[in-house]
Amino acid sequence: MKFTKVLAILLVSSTLILSGCESQSDSESIANSNNILYVYNWDEYIADGVIEMFEEETGYTVVYDVFETNEGLYAKLASGDISYDVICPSDYMIAKMIANDMLEPIDYSKIPNLKYIGDDYIESSKSFDPDFAYSVPYTWGTVGILYNTTMVDEEIDSWSILFDEKYRHNIVMLDSVRDSYAVALKYLGYSLNTLDEEELAEATELLIKQKPIVQAYEVDYARERMINNSAAMAVIYSGEALYSQDYNEDLEYVVPKEGSNIWIDGWVIPKNAENKEAAHAWIDFMCRPDIAKMNLEYITYSTPNTEVYDMLDDEDLKSSTTLFPDSDITDRCEAFSYLGEEGDKYYNNLWEDVKAAAN
Secondary structure (H helix, E strand, O other), X not given: OOOOHHHHHHHHHHHHHHOOOOOOOHHHHHHHHOOEEEEEEEOOOOOOOHHHHHHHHHOOEEEXXXXXXXXXXXXXXXXXXXXXXXXXXXXXXXXXXXXXXXXXXOXXXXXXXXXXXXXXXXXXXXXXXXOOOOOEEEEEEEEEEEEEOOOOOOOOOOHHHHHOHHHOOOEEEEOOHHHHHHHHHHHOOOOOOOOOHHHHHHHHHHHHHHHXXXXXXXXXXXXXXXXXXXXXXXXXXXXXXXXHXXXXXXXXXXXXXXXXXXXXXXXXXXXXXXXXXXXXXXXXXXXOHHHHHHHHHHHOOEOOEOOHHHHXXXXXXXXXOXXXXXXXXXXXXXXXXXXXXXXXXXXXXXXXXXXXXXX
16 A cells, blocks of 8 residues: 555545535644554555554544665655654664654653563663653564575575575575675674674675675565575565465574574654654554554564463464574574664665675
8 A cells, every 4th residue: 555645635635625515614624634644664564454443443544655674764754755653663773763853752651552562672672762762662573594495405504505606596685784784794703783894894895795696685575586486595584484484385494693683673753743643543553462463463573562472373373483582592683773874874885885796
């Protein structure tokens, strides 16, 4: 359901005009426009029917748009050409938006269902939202390698497999600067938040050397390649891995021994949001256990909602270490930090060098 805000306003305006057999006051027109909630979320990141349930229960009309990367989200909002009422960035991007005064503090008194969000996740959120003032956790997960056991004749436990000529044109990398650099940096034994020029130069050289054996750089379509046996392996988010395994029993997911990224995506309200009341209602609705359960079962990403695990009927989901990784996995993972404007620019320039390198 991709709509632009301008289109939505035109559609609403047309509806008001066509129904204008009865005159409406200016205040009534304003009230109608305030019933619209503009949501910006990752693609396929909400269960079927949830939006309709929210609309029916609250009376708001949702205009729902999607993005593919945190960087794409930020660029669109920073342009000032469009505004949304509630969005769902990842941890480090939330920190960047806080630093740039782009977010509205959340009134937690309007989020009574926050009580279902585990204390551990709220504490983890303080790594990017120090006062826990701007965000509410929605999902969390890891980044790892999804591989096809019929196409890979060895057990994978290291990022090193992604640089093996043996799998030329059978490797899918994430088309994401921080995620791809995280792979290289962790493989080399460095922090995925490093700003050391020598370490980053080494990672850049590794990614450029790898480029000729990469089949594609993808985000949303990596799972389709794996489901369809079009690639032997892909760097992928844990929820996408679990989704893919439902459609292809030959797929296995691993978080490499060198460590990886562990992340939290959260709901935030942009400072220029026009319907902050509706945004609070949306966030509270998403924290409700029955809604969190619906979302987990559909998008297959881990939830910070403490009630959901016991509500699950699917034993395969409950026993999944992809969905619920144990401490042996999470302890070797690292969260992304916001690196500042100069750090962001430095990474982006290096990533441009990688993408521009010859195959």
